Amino acid sequence: MAIEWNFNYTGSPQSVILKPGKYKMECYGASGGINNSSWDTDARGGYSKGELTLNKLTTLYVYVGETGFASSSTSNNTKKGFNGGGKGYLNQQVMGTYFSMYGGGATDIRLIGGVWDNSQSLLSRIIVAGGGGGAYYPHTGGAGGGLEGGTGYSANSTHRPGGTQYQGGIGRVSTENGSFGKGCSVITGDGNGNGSGGGGGWFGGSAIIGVGGAGGGSGYVLTKDSYKPIGYTPTSKYYLENVVMTVGGNTTKADGYAKITLLQALPFLNISSYNSTQATFKADHTDPTLLTKIEWFIDDVLKETITTDLTSEKTINYILEDNALHTLKIVVTDSSNTTVEKVLSISKNIMPLPEENVNLNDISTKLIEVNSGFKTGKTSIINTLALKNIDASLNNTLVELSEKIKLSFDSSDASLQDLMNQLTQANNTITQLNTKYKVASGTVTSFADSTKIAYPYLTDNVTKPGSWIKVSNLGFKPNIFFADFDYYDAEYKNNYKLFLFACNGVATQRGVDFSSVTSFIRKSGDEYFHANGWLYSNSEGDVYFNNTGVQIPAYSFDSTQKHTYKWYAVKFI
Known part of the structure; x- marks a missing residue:
């Protein structure tokens, strides 16, 4: 029935x-x-x-x-x-x-x-x-x-x-x-x-x-x-x-x-936490009696099949042997052979974002982890080079480090196997990072256009911001875009910080993409900055995120001024 x-x-x-x-x-x-x-x-x-x-x-x-x-x-x-x-x-x-x-x-x-x-x-x-x-x-x-x-x-x-x-x-x-x-x-x-x-x-x-x-x-x-x-x-x-x-x-x-x-009826799976050594999750079903098994894999290698007590919360443990990125996959199956699965990226150094329920705090945290992971990988190479009396530092680019490694090979002043292992591990980490993130940056000058329109966030109103920035030929559609500009008014001795931020396909609290334009000002003699700003809906009017680039409202002190912003764009794959 x-x-x-x-x-x-x-x-x-x-x-x-x-x-x-x-x-x-x-x-x-x-x-x-x-x-x-x-x-x-x-x-x-x-x-x-x-x-x-x-x-x-x-x-x-x-x-x-x-x-x-x-x-x-x-x-x-x-x-x-x-x-x-x-x-x-x-x-x-x-x-x-x-x-x-x-x-x-x-x-x-x-x-x-x-x-x-x-x-x-x-x-x-x-x-x-x-x-x-x-x-x-x-x-x-x-x-x-x-x-x-x-x-x-x-x-x-x-x-x-x-x-x-x-x-x-x-x-x-x-x-x-x-x-x-x-x-x-x-x-x-x-x-x-x-x-x-x-x-x-x-x-x-x-x-x-x-x-x-x-x-x-x-x-x-x-x-x-x-x-x-x-x-x-x-x-x-x-x-x-x-x-x-x-x-x-x-x-x-x-x-x-x-x-x-x-x-x-369908199976479902909720992962409450995970890190580089263990994950905690709970499986369930519209009709729990129909669940048949839970399987989990590391890098597509089956580690365990669970067939009893299927709806209770479970914690699984694993050991990662290196610093590369690995995949943890958990699969839940029911009696009709319907499955639900979740795949997570795990590493000793980096915990990339899950595919769903991303919020802005997660993004900030994960970007810090990405930066830490890069530094850890480079530090490992530099420490190995130091053992061979080869001078290198974190300020060296990966190309420069490769050149130093090549010189050490040519001089036979390093252990070939050790250096090859370190370089392979670093390249593996970097390659896998590149499959998870795309990043671009540059500078762009704002332009005035009194005809372009934008829709203030969560309203039916229409406005004409007047000042805009446009970044073209990105080659990818970013999830996060931000730009900033610093300005000092020598006449009035005021400091200004102009900050633009936009998100696309990121699970904000209301589930609505938006762009923000904020002007921070600290007047002469003030201890703190004071701010005012505007929020606009993305993909409405002349505000857009697409595979050709980004166009969002900017800020100008008057319609004739142009400001050169430094910008960054990040895509989570």
């Missing part, structure tokens, strides 16, 4: 914690309100479906839409269209019974909980089924769902569009327009107190001021090709497959509902 989670309308967020596995997500939007006795005549909610594979324990939040339709002997009991249904101007009374003309609420699944209309929460939705638009009988409200919500129709063939993938439904006047996540609410109504609200959705439907039908809200499913607005937070690991979106697909009931079905 399939494992299912079912969610009905409650008027509040509902959370679910899912283990790694493949799941089918289904959402049904709510119907719009109409002043007759049947909710399903036209403005039904939409249907959206997709399949999502989760590779770690994940908490999702489900928001189920409320219908805009209800009939009651008192107006206090009418429905309100929870989760984006737009307000109808008046609850209409027909022969002693009140009917609501609110738009229906959307049903969606998100990564961030909270109040339904919180902007960060709305920007974390991964699947949405739109709600239907409200209507004044006999006119027709637009059904919800699909790439574009249904159109609401009125007298004289006038209509109110539904929301799309890119914008809310556009009404006859701006006060009828839908918006992101929200069907339009009627604020004033017409002279007779009539008006119907738009359906909630990915983008909400337009309302109608007066007698007629409002537009339905659009549906949405996150895929590689789906539209992702500015500030949208879900990453590619939440892309869904086998997508279906149907306008008016909720034929079951007036309120919305949602269902999550486990399609395939």
